Amino acid sequence: MSAVRRVVMIAVLALAVLPAPAEAGRRPFIWVFDTEIVPKGDVELEQWLWVKGRSPGVPQQPSRYWVWWGPVFGLTQRLELAVPFQVSATRDRTQLDSFDADFRLRLNPRGDDSPWQPLVRLVWHQAIHTSQPSRVDANLVQSYQFDGGLRLVLDLGAQVGVPAFRGREGPVQLLGTYAAGASYPLSEDGELRASLEAFGEIPLQNLQAGQHHFVGADLAWTFGRSWVTLGVLVGLTPLFPETPRFMPRLIWAVVL
Numbered sequence: 001m002s003a004v005r006r007v008v009m010i011a012v013l014a015l016a017v018l019p020a021p022a023e024a025g026r027r028p029f030i031w032v033f034d035t036e037i038v039p040k041g042d043v044e045l046e047q048w049l050w051v052k053g054r055s056p057g058v059p060q061q062p063s064r065y066w067v068w069w070g071p072v073f074g075l076t077q078r079l080e081l082a083v084p085f086q087v088s089a090t091r092d093r094t095q096l097d098s099f100d101a102d103f104r105l106r107l108n109p110r111g112d113d114s115p116w117q118p119l120v121r122l123v124w125h126q127a128i129h130t131s132q133p134s135r136v137d138a139n140l141v142q143s144y145q146f147d148g149g150l151r152l153v154l155d156l157g158a159q160v161g162v163p164a165f166r167g168r169e170g171p172v173q174l175l176g177t178y179a180a181g182a183s184y185p186l187s188e189d190g191e192l193r194a195s196l197e198a199f200g201e202i203p204l205q206n207l208q209a210g211q212h213h214f215v216g217a218d219l220a221w222t223f224g225r226s227w228v229t230l231g232v233l234v235g236l237t238p239l240f241p242e243t244p245r246f247m248p249r250l251i252w253a254v255v256l
Contacts, residue, residue, distance in 0.1 A: 026227035028220035030249040031199040032155050032181040035117040035143040037106050038074035043256045046072050046082070050249035057241030065089045066097065072253075077109040088130070095129040117143045121157070127166065133173060135161035149190060155179040158204075174204035183220070191222045199233060212243040225255040 027034035030050075038044045048068035055061060070084025082102040088095060100123055107118045121139035139157035146152075161173035181197035195218040203210045218231030229251045235243035 026220070026222055026229075026253065028151070028183040028193045028195045028218060028229060029153065029179075029181045029197050030216070030218050030229055030231040030251060031214075031233060032153050032179040032197050033104075033119070033121060033139055033141050034153055035106055035119040035141055037078075037080040037104055037110065037119075038072050038255070039110055040074045040077045042074045044072040044074075044253050045256055046070060046084070046251065046253040048249060048251050050247065053235075053244045053246040055235075055242050055244045056237050057243075062090045062092075070100075071256075077111065078106050080104050097130050098125055098127050100125050115145050117145070119143075125159075133161040133163040133168065133170070134165040135159050135173070139177075149185040151183040151193075153179075153181045153183075155181075171205075176202045176204050178202075181218075183218075193220045194218070195220065195231070197231070197233075210242055211240050213240055214243065214247060216247075226253065228252040 026036055046069075048066070050066050050068070052064045052066075054063055065088065067087045068084050069086075070082055072080055072082040074080050080103075082104070083100065084102065085099040086097040088097040102123045103121070105120045105122075107120070108114060119139075119141040121137070121141065123137035125135045125137060127134045137157060137159045139155055141153065141155045143151060143153045155178070157177040157179075159173075159175040159177065161175070163170035163172075177200065179197065179199045181195055183193050183195035186192045186194055196216070197218065198213075198215045200213040201211065213236045214233035215236070216231055216233035218229055220227065220229040230249075232246060232248040235245050235247070237243050237245055
């Protein structure tokens with residue numbers, strides 16, 4: 001066997017055993033939904049750990065903790081489906097909070113490298129052990145990627161809670177949401193990114209009550225077929241006392 005042939009064979013074997021590059025539907029924010037999705041045929045295992053601290057305007061409510069866990073399926077090059085459940089806890093008790101069917105439709109297929117990328121998100125949220133009604137969520141997400149690596153994302157949404165879905169009486173609850181973020185790479189390969197984001201909730205029946213507004217910072221790292229994002233949102237409690245002071249969240253995911 002010639003030396004050239006041996007070198008070619010060694011290179012082929014080396015490429016075969018190297019880990020595949022990450023193809024996860026990763027995002028650099030803890031609250032803003034991005035427009036990246038999981039590739040067709042892949043399954044991503046994703047988990048969120050997060051906390052909602054106390055609110056000065058509602059001192060009787062304790063801090064709450066959540067675990068969001070579920071697989072994310074790449075159904076097509078435009079559509080992914082997440083089917084998570086959430087467990088919530090306070091100092092006194094832990095309970096199954098909800099489960100979701102979360103569809104995310106990217107209007108341009110994966111592989112399209114246009115700077116503008118739109119995505120539509122539609123969710124059925126089935127409440128279980130919680131006082132909140134089951135609901136339908138919808139989001140319109142738009143991202144823009146600059147050549148230098150800066151990424152901007154805008155996420156506008158609405159939540160429609162219907163007590164009748166659980167056999168209860170009461171009016172339909174309408175909640176508007178907004179989120180916006182800016183992310184910039186800290187490494188040449190873009191695997192390490194720092195981000196700033198804002199998030200808010202506005203009850204549409206009463207614009208003067210129950211508003212929550214946050215700003216925060218995140219750090220995201222992609223490695224192999226995994227990614228992790230850690231950040232904290234700080235509530236604008238001096239302006240909106242019902243907003244919790246802090247909401248940290250850790251998200252990690254791995255492509256199976």
